[in-house]
Amino acid sequence: MKIKCLLVDDEPLALRVVESHIEKLNDLEVVAKCRNALEAFEVIKKQRVDLMFLDIQMPGITGLDFLKNLRHRPAVVFTTAYRNYALEAFDLDVLDYLLKPISFERFFQCIQKYYQYAGSGNAIYQPKDEPHTTPESDKPLYVRQGKRAIKIPTGKIYYIESLKDYLQIHTHDEKYVVKMTLSSLENELPESSFLRIHKSFIVAIPHITALTPTRIFMGEIELPIGRNYKMNVLSRLDYK
Numbered sequence: 485m486k487i488k489c490l491l492v493d494d495e496p497l498a499l500r501v502v503e504s505h506i507e508k509l510n511d512l513e514v515v516a517k518c519r520n521a522l523e524a525f526e527v528i529k530k531q532r533v534d535l536m537f538l539d540i541q542m543p544g545i546t547g548l549d550f551l552k553n554l555r556h557r558p559a560v561v562f563t564t565a566y567r568n569y570a571l572e573a574f575d576l577d578v579l580d581y582l583l584k585p586i587s588f589e590r591f592f593q594c595i596q597k598y599y600q601y602a603g604s605g606n607a608i609y610q611p612k613d614e615p616h617t618t619p620e621s622d623k624p625l626y627v628r629q630g631k632r633a634i635k636i637p638t639g640k641i642y643y644i645e646s647l648k649d650y651l652q653i654h655t656h657d658e659k660y661v662v663k664m665t666l667s668s669l670e671n672e673l674p675e676s677s678f679l680r681i682h683k684s685f686i687v688a689i690p691h692i693t694a695l696t697p698t699r700i701f702m703g704e705i706e707l708p709i710g711r712n713y714k715m716n717v718l719s720r721l722d723y724k
Contacts (some may be wrong), residue, residue, distance in 0.1 A: 486513040487598070488532050492524040492547070493539035495562065498584060502563065505591040512595070521550035533558040535598055540564040540573070549550050551576050559601055561594055567694035567701060574703060575694075583694045585724030593690040625672060627653070627662045634660060638677065638709075642691050642702055644669060646684040681717050682710035693721060 489512055493499045498519050506512045515531060519569060520525040520542050527533065536558050540547040548569065562573045565584040579601055580594040625636045633654050640655040646666040653660040670678070671687055680686050682698055684709050694701040697711050697718060709717050717723075 485601075487511055488515045489514055489535045490515060490527055490533045490536045490558070491517045491522060492519075492521065492536060494542045494704075495539070498539065498563065501586055502591070505567070505586070505588050508588065509592075509595065521547070523547035525554070528554070528556075528558070531619060534602075535559045535561065535579075537563050540566065540569050546646060548572060551578070552658050555663075559598055562590070567696065570693050570701060571704060580718075581693045581699050585722070589722065590692075592691070596690065613633075623665050627660065627664070627669075634662075636660065638688075640691075641678075642705065643688060644686040679717060679720055680706055681713050683712070684710075689721070695721060697723070 489506055490512060491502050493502075503514055503517070506514055506651070512535075515533060516524075519528060524536070524538070528536075537716060538547045538560055540550065541564065541691050545562075551557065559577075560578045560579055561580045561582060563586060564584045565645065567583055569582050574608065580597055582590060582594060587614045591716060592683055612628055625641070626653050627631050627636060628634070636655065638652060640657070641656045642656065644666065645652045645654065647661075649663060649665075651664055651666060651669060653662065653663050666680075666684070666686060670680055673686065677689055678686055687700055689706065691702045692700055693703055695709075695717075697714065700707045700709060700717075
């Protein structure tokens with residue numbers, strides 16, 4: 485059964501970008517495109533919507549206000565050009581927060597979150613005409629603490645911080661301090677999911693919620709982009 489998507493944005497170009505990303509995936513289907521919250525409300529009343537891509541800044545009712553007053557709602561992904569709404573958005577328990585312009589790579593990561601949210605059991609969406617492979621990001625990371633080897637699921641890692649001769653690995657629910665260098669650990673991480681942004685930081689791309697030319701945001705976490713890494717970071721994350 486296809487995932488029914490509703491697109492809500494007053495900018496035609498922004499609607500087309502998200503629609504073009506959806507067209508690349510077999511399991512998604514656009515059921516309607518709306519220019520404002522009132523149109524979206526009428527669609528939700530009349531048909532099934534599984535996933536709504538909702539702009540924040542719209543004439544009349546903003547995306548935030550619309551969501552606050554929507555009693556029966558689908559999974560929601562905010563799409564916006566403004567990073568300063570991120571904290572308020574996640575207080576509304578949204579699935580993800582996509583910063584415009586939305587790259588396909590970032591959109592694809594968002595869809596992985598939907599699969600986890602929906603409990604479908606699928607580890608990854610399969611793009612059209614491409615064979616399914618087991619993603620590198622499913623492989624655990626093993627690090628040594630004293631005489632013990634600690635197994636850390638890479639999907640739970642938010643970012644890794646260098647502390648001179650030690651590293652602090654920040655995960656969803658715990659921090660691990662290990663004696664090794666950032667460069668050596670970087671070689672063990674799946675390149676598709678992790679990105680060196682600074683001499684002292686590696687971040688997990690799926691957990692990035694917003695960025696500027698100098699900063700990376702992961703919810704409330706804010707990390708600097710190093711001068712020597714800036715060009716690669718902005719290119720990799722398709723920042724324009």
